Amino acid sequence: MLLIRCPYCGERAEVEFSNGGEAHIDRPADPMSLSAEEWAQFLYMRDNPKGLIAERWRHAHGCNRFFNAIRDTRTDRFVVTYEIGQPRPDVTPEQAAEAAR
Amino acid sequence: MFDASSNALTVSRSGFTAKSLGGGRRFALQGRKDTLEGVAKAFGLAEAPAMLQSASAGDCTLLRLAPQELFIIAGEAGLPEAVTTYLGTVPNSLVEVSERQVGWTLEGERLRDTLAALSPLDLRTKSFPVGTATRTLFGKADGMLWRTDENSFHLEVWRSFAPYMVAMMDAAALDASW
Numbered sequence: 680m681l682l683i684r685c686p687y688c689g690e691r692a693e694v695e696f697s698n699g700g701e702a703h704i705d706r707p708a709d710p711m712s713l714s715a716e717e718w719a720q721f722l723y724m725r726d727n728p729k730g731l732i733a734e735r736w737r738h739a740h741g742c743n744r745f746f747n748a749i750r751d752t753r754t755d756r757f758v759v760t761y762e763i764g765q766p767r768p769d770v771t772p773e774q775a776a777e778a779a780r
Numbered sequence: 781m782f783d784a785s786s787n788a789l790t791v792s793r794s795g796f797t798a799k800s801l802g803g804g805r806r807f808a809l810q811g812r813k814d815t816l817e818g819v820a821k822a823f824g825l826a827e828a829p830a831m832l833q834s835a836s837a838g839d840c841t842l843l844r845l846a847p848q849e850l851f852i853i854a855g856e857a858g859l860p861e862a863v864t865t866y867l868g869t870v871p872n873s874l875v876e877v878s879e880r881q882v883g884w885t886l887e888g889e890r891l892r893d894t895l896a897a898l899s900p901l902d903l904r905t906k907s908f909p910v911g912t913a914t915r916t917l918f919g920k921a922d923g924m925l926w927r928t929d930e931n932s933f934h935l936e937v938w939r940s941f942a943p944y945m946v947a948m949m950d951a952a953a954l955d956a957s958w
C-alpha cells in the first residue's frame with residue numbers, strides 16, 4: 680500500500696488522494712497581454728520529467744485540502760509533501776537517490 | 781442478517797453490530813483559524829480541538845475534520861445561541877447537514893477486523909486513540925469515523941451511501957466472524 684503524508688492528517692493510503700497536476704505554475708497576471716502561444720504555454724505545456732516532479736495533490740477523501748509534493752515519476756516514491764504557498768523545497772542528493780531506488 | 785429488501789439500516793453479526801443513530805442535528809462549519817477558535821470559546825471551550833481531534837461542549841460535539849473545518853454533532857436544539865451570535869459577526873460558512881447524514885454506533889469484539897476490511901486506516905489504539913475523528917473511504921463510500929471509546933466507533937456517511945455501507949459492513953462482519 681502506497682502511503683502519502685498529508686501535511687494536515689499524516690500518512691494515509693493513496694486511495695484517499697487525487698492528483699492535481701504540476702505545481703508552482705502561476706497564472707499570468709495579465710492574460711490579455713499574452714500571445715496565443717504564451718497562453719497555450721501556460722494552459723497546456725508541462726515539463727513531464729522522468730524523475731523528480733513537484734505536483735499538487737488533494738486529500739480528497741480526508742481533510743479535502745490541496746498540498747504540494749515532490750515525487751519521483753519513475754518509482755512513485757514521495758520525497759516530501761508541503762503546504763500550498765511554500766516554495767519548492769530543496770532535495771538532497773541522498774533524498775533523490777532514495778526516491779529513485 | 782442483511783436483508784437488501786428491507787430498509788433496516790442495521791447490522792447484527794456475531795462480534796459486530798452497527799446500530800442506527802437516532803435524531804440530533806449536524807452542522808458543517810468552515811472558517812479561518814481565528815474563527816474556529818472564536819467558535820470554540822463561544823461553546824465554552826478553551827480552544828478548538830486540534831486536527832483530527834474532538835471536543836464536547838454540552839450536548840454538542842466538535843470534530844476537527846480539516847484545518848478550516850469543524851463538523852458539529854448537536855442535539856435537537858441545535859447550536860447554542862452564543863455560537864450563532866458569534867458566527868453572525870465573522871466571515872464563515874455554516875451549513876446544516878442534518879438531513880444529509882446517517883450514522884451508526886459500531887461495537888463488538890470483531891470491530892477492528894470488520895473495519896479493516898473496509899478502510900485502510902490503522903485503527904489500533906496507539907495510532908487512532910479515543911477521541912480521534914477523520915473522514916476516510918469505506919470501500920468506495922466517503923465516511924466520517926470517530927472513536928468514542930476503546931471498543932466503540934461512531935460512523936456517519938451521506939444518506940445515499942447508507943444501503944451500500946450496511947451491505948459492506950455486513951459482508952465484512954461475516955468474514956471477520958469466521
Ligand SMILES: [Zn+2]
Nearest residue numbers: 685688738742
Ligand atoms: Zn489531510
